[in-house]
Amino acid sequence: MLKQVTMAATGLVLGLSMTAQAGTLEDVQKRGSVSCGVSTGLAGFSQKDEKGKWSGIDVDVCRAVAAAVLGDSDKVQYKPLTAKERFTALQSGEVDMLSRNTTWTLTRDVSLGLNFAGVNYYDGQGFMVSKSLGVSSVNDLDGAAVCIQAGTTTELNLADYFRAHGMKYTAITFDTSDQTRSGFESGRCDVLTSDQSQLYALRIGLKKPSSAMVLPEVISKEPLGPVVRQGDDAWFNVVKWSLAALIEAEFLNVTSSTASKLAKSGTPEQQRLLGNTGDAGSKLGLDAKWAYNIVSQVGNYSEVFERNVGSGSPLKIARGLNAQWNKGGIMYSNPIR
Amino acid sequence: MTNGTRPTQPAGSAPAFYNNPRFRALFYQLLLVIGIGYLVFLIISNTLANMESRGIQTGFDFLSTTAGFDILMTLVDYDATHTYFDTFIVGLLNTILVGAIGIVLSTIIGFLMGVAYFSSNWLVQRLSVVYVEIFRNIPLLLQIFFWYFAVLAALPSARNSYSLGDAFFLNIRGLYLPKLISEPGAGLVYGSIVAAIIGIFALYRWAKRKQELEGVQLPVLRLSLALLIGLPLLATLLSGIPFTLDYPQLKGFNFRGGITVIPELMALAVALSIYTGAFIAEAVRAGIQAVPHGQTEAARSIGLKDSQIMKLIVVPQAMRVIVPMLNSEYQSLVKNSTLATAIGYPDLFTVFVGTSLNQTGQAIEIVFMTLAVYFAINMTISFTMNWFNSKVSLAERK
Numbered sequence: 001m002l003k004q005v006t007m008a009a010t011g012l013v014l015g016l017s018m019t020a021q022a023g024t025l026e027d028v029q030k031r032g033s034v035s036c037g038v039s040t041g042l043a044g045f046s047q048k049d050e051k052g053k054w055s056g057i058d059v060d061v062c063r064a065v066a067a068a069v070l071g072d073s074d075k076v077q078y079k080p081l082t083a084k085e086r087f088t089a090l091q092s093g094e095v096d097m098l099s100r101n102t103t104w105t106l107t108r109d110v111s112l113g114l115n116f117a118g119v120n121y122y123d124g125q126g127f128m129v130s131k132s133l134g135v136s137s138v139n140d141l142d143g144a145a146v147c148i149q150a151g152t153t154t155e156l157n158l159a160d161y162f163r164a165h166g167m168k169y170t171a172i173t174f175d176t177s178d179q180t181r182s183g184f185e186s187g188r189c190d191v192l193t194s195d196q197s198q199l200y201a202l203r204i205g206l207k208k209p210s211s212a213m214v215l216p217e218v219i220s221k222e223p224l225g226p227v228v229r230q231g232d233d234a235w236f237n238v239v240k241w242s243l244a245a246l247i248e249a250e251f252l253n254v255t256s257s258t259a260s261k262l263a264k265s266g267t268p269e270q271q272r273l274l275g276n277t278g279d280a281g282s283k284l285g286l287d288a289k290w291a292y293n294i295v296s297q298v299g300n301y302s303e304v305f306e307r308n309v310g311s312g313s314p315l316k317i318a319r320g321l322n323a324q325w326n327k328g329g330i331m332y333s334n335p336i337r
Numbered sequence: 338m339t340n341g342t343r344p345t346q347p348a349g350s351a352p353a354f355y356n357n358p359r360f361r362a363l364f365y366q367l368l369l370v371i372g373i374g375y376l377v378f379l380i381i382s383n384t385l386a387n388m389e390s391r392g393i394q395t396g397f398d399f400l401s402t403t404a405g406f407d408i409l410m411t412l413v414d415y416d417a418t419h420t421y422f423d424t425f426i427v428g429l430l431n432t433i434l435v436g437a438i439g440i441v442l443s444t445i446i447g448f449l450m451g452v453a454y455f456s457s458n459w460l461v462q463r464l465s466v467v468y469v470e471i472f473r474n475i476p477l478l479l480q481i482f483f484w485y486f487a488v489l490a491a492l493p494s495a496r497n498s499y500s501l502g503d504a505f506f507l508n509i510r511g512l513y514l515p516k517l518i519s520e521p522g523a524g525l526v527y528g529s530i531v532a533a534i535i536g537i538f539a540l541y542r543w544a545k546r547k548q549e550l551e552g553v554q555l556p557v558l559r560l561s562l563a564l565l566i567g568l569p570l571l572a573t574l575l576s577g578i579p580f581t582l583d584y585p586q587l588k589g590f591n592f593r594g595g596i597t598v599i600p601e602l603m604a605l606a607v608a609l610s611i612y613t614g615a616f617i618a619e620a621v622r623a624g625i626q627a628v629p630h631g632q633t634e635a636a637r638s639i640g641l642k643d644s645q646i647m648k649l650i651v652v653p654q655a656m657r658v659i660v661p662m663l664n665s666e667y668q669s670l671v672k673n674s675t676l677a678t679a680i681g682y683p684d685l686f687t688v689f690v691g692t693s694l695n696q697t698g699q700a701i702e703i704v705f706m707t708l709a710v711y712f713a714i715n716m717t718i719s720f721t722m723n724w725f726n727s728k729v730s731l732a733e734r735k
């Protein structure tokens with residue numbers, strides 16, 4: 001363990017001691033693949049199946065970037081990272097981008113040398129308890145033992161919330177979500193706290209999902225999104241607008257199955273998005289069909305959402321905040337023109 | 338440099354200074370040191386410059402800002418309003434605690450099992466072999482998981498705790514013990530403990546002299562125990578029992594009050610002790626086997642009992658071989674204790690490199706501080722063991 005971190009830190013020192021600030025976009029094009037940091041396994045967000053294929057709403061952001069840059073959404077190398085490893089891995093250049101249910105906070109944006117490229121899921125922190133505990137609200141949890149994952153915003157929110165409500169707790173901290181879940185299942189803690197979407201994902205991973213329930217309260221704002229290194233604007237733009245293209249495609253009613261038809265016969269906005277008109281692609285340093293490739297290979301945001309965490313998935317999460325701004329949510333893409 | 342077989346210079350013609358081998362050797366070494374120093378300087382200054390240009394915060398200012406998270410077990414006063422420097426101290430103390438427990442327990446287990454290998458009792462001898470083979474060959478991480486998750490799963494919930502006289506409780510949240518709270522007058526008791534320890538040392542020296550001069554053996558062990566128990570007991574009674582007990586009590590979800598030994602600490606300490614104990618047992622076995630058999634036979638022929646042969650003849654000589662190996666086992670134990678993070682025991686690694694690093698992002702500073710700590714701990718172990726080694730090897734030559 002010590003060795004791994006020492007190596008990561010050495011990598012960070014060596015990576016940073018080399019002067020040239022390489023252009024990630026050219027690197028990715030030369031290498032022919034995007035190296036994307038994801039979680040070690042979280043249903044709906046980033047998860048590997050038995051065949052080694054990754055899927056999830058975070059994985060689809062990686063795939064969208066690969067489709068935009070390389071024309072093929074499969075050209076992604078996934079690097080599973082724990083919460084603790086993720087920022088060092090990105091800073092040291094081990095990954096080109098991070099798409100790992102990471103909350104956009106001031107400290108992370110400002111002092112880690114990183115940039116957040118947008119939000120692909122608006123989340124908030126929640127609590128999961130065993131039904132046998134007979135608890136119906138967070139405010140009944142005074143004195144409880146709480147399982148959390150190390151190196152997360154969750155740790156900080158938890159301390160704030162319990163202090164603000166004059167309640168005591170003991171925090172039991174684990175490295176990966178698997179360990180956190182085992183801690184909860186074994187009864188080491190009364191409560192598991194995490195981003196609420198992730199609670200649903202962890203819950204279906206329990207041996208007896210019906211024995212646990214998610215409490216109604218949400219105690220924080222957790223805007224999750226992809227992250228890149230600061231100071232490489234060309235790459236920052238590519239990731240930012242790849243995510244925007246997913247969201248804009250939904251807004252413009254372009255889906256993976258209608259994209260090829262609408263590219264030629266759609267509204268001016270649809271045709272511009274799909275690269276039939278305009279020069280958005282060349283401005284980004286990409287192919288004119290960059291957004292077409294994203295939508296036809298990955299789908300639009302709605303398809304991505306429903307497939308991974310929504311009605312088409314075991315998680316069955318409602319769109320809520322993540323609906324388009326004109327449908328009661330706050331998902332909003334800046335105009336692609 | 339002082340090579341006896343080197344042909345000496347013919348008298349009268351002193352070599353030019355640059356041909357002097359001493360000078361040359363020094364010169365090249367100096368060159369190397371300057372070269373390496375320059376490289377290190379380049380790496381550091383480049384890293385700092387690049388971190389700045391990439392907007393990564395550097396420096397040690399973060400140590401005085403509020404940490405904002407809680408820690409499961411703290412030996413000093415700590416809560417979320419304390420600073421990152423305090424998280425460093427909390428983690429450091431927890432590391433030292435588990436390291437010290439591990440070193441003591443693994444030494445006891447290792448010596449017992451190492452000596453058991455030579456037992457004439459078949460069962461005891463087999464036990465030693467099986468123990469060493471099993472625990473040395475299973476990866477430590479798996480053993481830690483085993484003790485944590487398997488043993489946790491076997492323990493009852495807080496409401497169904499195992500209890501002993503309503504004072505001791507064992508459940509999945511840990512072991513709960515009554516806490517001794519000292520009242521005025523307790524100083525006398527603490528003083529008596531110190532006095533007992535000093536007394537034991539004096540007794541030990543006196544007994545040794547007596548044996549050397551008069552050949553009389555005193556029951557040192559029994560006398561020491563009597564001192565260690567009797568004196569504080571007497572002091573306690575004399576000062577009117579200046580203690581109260583704070584009993585753990587079930588309140589809401591969990592026990593409150595008393596002392597809690599968290600299961601993470603128990604699992605980690607047990608796993609480290611048993612794992613390292615297997616290596617120490619091997620070292621002890623090797624040390625004993627390194628003592629020529631003739632020594633045992635000679636001792637037997639002058640009429641020593643088997644237990645005396647072990648204690649007086651074999652073990653003192655075996656220590657020469659054992660101690661240097663203990664040194665490296667202890668150091669590995671401390672390094673291995675960083676596996677704590679897998680089960681969330683809040684050692685330096687979990688707390689400081691885990692959470693603090695992630696909340697501040699100051700990887701280089703934090704990893705540097707942590708490496709320095711492990712280096713210092715291991716140097717301390719190394720110096721202590723080298724000092725101990727010089728004592729045991731001198732004792733042999735006398």
Ligand SMILES: N[C@@H](CCC(=O)N[C@@H](CS)C(=O)NCC(=O)O)C(=O)O
Pocket residue numbers: 038039040041042081082083101102103149151152153154175176177180194195198222224
């Ligand atoms: N959004 C929070 C929490 C992210 C997080 O790491 N959540 C855990 C939930 S238990 C997780 O995703 N773990 C998966 C893993 O470790 O690979 C943050 O950015 O700090």
